[in-house]
Amino acid sequence: EIVLTQSPDTLSLSPGERATLSCRTSQSVNSNSLAWYQQKPGQAPRLLMFGSSNRFTGVSDRFTGSGSGTAFTLTISRLEPDDFAVYYCQYYGATPFAFGQGTRLEI
């Protein structure tokens, strides 16, 4: 069973800055099966990235995913007020399709 650990737990930044969110897996995984989600209060999660670096339909190019092996990163450039939310990574290459614990991005 693969465990995903995200860091930091909370990231405090200002609009216009760059955010770097980390997701580490307990063992090396196929980067084709790593996803990132954004969740706002009271809403279902929204898929941002799949295959670690592919933006889902409608996702701004300010969002960039990268990584391989056990280390993955979601970078959000030029933060906008709408970006402040909780972000989760997920590995879906083998069950259980575990999530990381989340990173809260706050103003």
Add this chain to the structure above:
Amino acid sequence: QVQLQESGPGLVKPSQTLSLTCTVSGDSFSNGGHYLNWIRQPPGKGLEWIGCIHRSGTPYYTPSLKSRLTISLDTSKTQFSLTLTSVTAADTAVYYCARDGTDWGQGTLVTVSS
């Protein structure tokens, strides 16, 4: 456009069985390759993947819930369901259904309380 909608009781008594159904619209169940998932989120906490069922009908469960959890598929009704037995307060959560990671229901809060 694919839409998913969870349905079921919002309150379940401890030790009883929690049953939820997810109705999928705008998608043909005859298209293979999709995983139909159940994810839950306790109040104020993170996401927990609890299980899924492949379009072939094969279910997969998270190890910690495997003994209490059943996920089934009804292709004729384009629905899939979750049954969780012997619930406790720790099972209180918003339960989401999702097709792969791309399409999600709005979530339904299930509270376990007497």
